[in-house]
Amino acid sequence: MFVGSNPTLSATRVMAVYHQVIERLRRVLPAAAVLSSPEELKPYECDALTLYRQLPLAVTLPADEAQVIAVLRICHEAKIPIIARGAGTGLSGGATPRSDAVLLSLARLNRIIGIDPLARTARVQPGVRNLAISEAAAPHDLYYAPDPSSQIACTIGGNVAENSGGVHCLKYGLTVHNVLALRVVTIEGEVLEIGSAAPDAPGYDLLALLTGSEGLLGVVTEVTVRLIPKPECARVVLAVFDSLTRAGQAVADVIAAGIIPAGLEMMDRPTIAAVEPFVNAGYPLDAEAILLCESDGTPEAVEEEIVRMEAVMRGAGATACRVSCDEAERLRFWAGRKAAFPAMGALSPDYYCMDGSIPRKRLAAVLQEIRRMEARYGLRCANVFHAGDGNLHPLILFDSNIADEVARAEAFGAEILELCVREGGSITGEHGVGVEKIDQMCVQFGGDELETFHAVKRAFDALGLLNPGKAVPTLHRCAELGRLHVHAGKVPHPQLPRF
């Protein structure tokens, strides 16, 4: 039990423990690396899921692994929860603070330890920005493939925690496919060396288990990633459709034709209307949907593939197709896609970016269902997403100054996620569960599976101190929501303790 929630301790006693812990942290870290005044804590009150804000108990800014270990040991001993944070760009509230928890920022562990061009690996500290890895590898004509939209700011440690994706996942994989090894500090302050630069490692695949574990199992202090050769060239087909169904069919047809595009993105009519005035990419405003389908590789291979891509798009009923003829045009075609989120700002004071995944063949049906929900919730929704992966990013537009719009936006988002599960998909394709989707976990998983997650959590963190309240709901919470899968009137594993 955490200090802050121990009913046998008086409020005064709890405050005294907090004070002692902060004093102890100050003894092991430089003065500027422990923040505890409200003004200092303010910048850390939320991550990119700004609907949830809370000042943490304190913020620590360790500069090396030894300091990370020291912070973890102090908090573990005092039973104070720990929340790790990278750049705070996460959209699911994985780094949302708690008033009874110490925030552990890894931003100062920002060194690129080494790049080995012939082994095609980079060893970096967790606070290194995603894009900085590719920049450092560029002189060797190598790069790090996963490219979440926040890649200029987000850190590799955060990417590992969330198993982040990006535009190129279908061809190049998610974070889990591109990370080779981790150094992880456990809540007890022990170092685990997980994975290796070799193709495999002895024992269980803890690398996969830790990737996407949202800071619940350990704190990453070093990451070794795989680098891949930069493709020599890339071209994109911009295909225009007058119906969502035909655009959805084109996505399935590309895959059926044996093509794995480097990127396959869709924008719907509201998105096109929002971005075209913003970037003048030349998108037709009367289109129901646009697909951007990219090929990369050697010039010969791209030439061959782009012809096949265009034929598939036309075959699926594209009303127009344009192929980028040079790099400037390719970037112009992409400009609208990349500007989609900022362009929403011009349409609406606030937007809520959802993240669910579905089988590709259900794209059109799900988009049409979302249209119907718009009417029911009285809110608009624009869709711009990774169609090739079946990864939706509905952007729900709302105004937080209007009473109940926040609540309606959240309810709308929750219904979209539940629709994704019904269609055979997932409540999160690449953003993680965090605090945002914790209730929908009760929809996607049954009680036995959730109990297994808790058992895995206990195997790493028996006291539940690492990022509590995120990613995996308690069975109690699901039961209260009326969403626990109870088989034959029995709660799964009633003998096990709950937390």
Place this chain on the structure above:
Amino acid sequence: MTDLGSLQERVRAAASARRPLLIRAGGSKDFYGGPLKGELLDVSAVSGITHCEPTELVISAQAGTRLADIERVLASFAQMLACEPPQFDGWATIGGAVASGLSGPRRAYCGALRDFVLGIEMIDGRGGLLRFGGRVIKNVAGFDVSRLMTGSLGTLGVLTEITLKTVPRPRAECTLRFEMDQPKALESMARWAARPLPLSATAWHEGALHVRLSGADAAVSSACGALGGEIMAGADAYWESVREQQLPFFAAARELWRISLPPHSPPLPVVGPTLIEWGGSLRWLPGPQDGSDLQALAARIGGHASLYRAFSKPSGSPFQPLSPAMLAVHKRLKAAFDPQGILNPGRLYPDL
């Protein structure tokens, strides 16, 4: 098809009696891992492709389905399993492939079997039927138990169904052969892998390097031109014999060590023949070898060594020992999934 309920019953009964179970389907990998202990739990009847959608690039099959049958179905719409898992004379099943985590020649360039696992259904050590992951390519909800199961040799659960991501078959393929010694071959494989070439497999043995290129016609033909070498006839049969370990090198080895190393590692200071795959990351050595020396050597370079198969199974683990901190985590995970320790005990490590 065996009723899953009866398998669950068997596991529950074994758990309450604390009686070990030996999970087995095709039995093609009896040679692999630690000693075979316990009462046979035959899952070969839990078989059949349950879901197959070419346009989704996914296939689901029950654990006892043979890889050969899966590959045949995938080939009918020009797809395949990307990492080319070995079929071991056709006996290998999808469940065994995932439980052992063994990948084939394409692994270094397209990813390992675990990279393509999207979801699983399993029975844990309490007899509960659990589902993790799913049938979509992007899914980050919950801990990645599906991939955790991959390579766990049945010590965490009985796999009953697996969903894998598939890939299109390459339109063109060509294998080049180069006469070169080991240091030159290792250097060449590392240099070529750092260039955007459509490499899909490499193997060096007996003074010859074999390089397979796969992809679009234009990409393969231009890469062939760029690399030189001689075009190999009968390449499909050659790569199959690499995957199935039917080359004379493997047949001659009574005992076989598998050494997994970082890319661009130097030649190992060992005497006798070596077969190298995966761009230099996978080295096969025939035994007998001093196992602990070999494991120490592999660890110094950043890899690990395992006794892949032996004339008679060793009493302990054939795998590189874990650090005390890692072993402690492994034991706690084992207890979380299989509290009575009845599932394939000792197959991975004596303590699991």
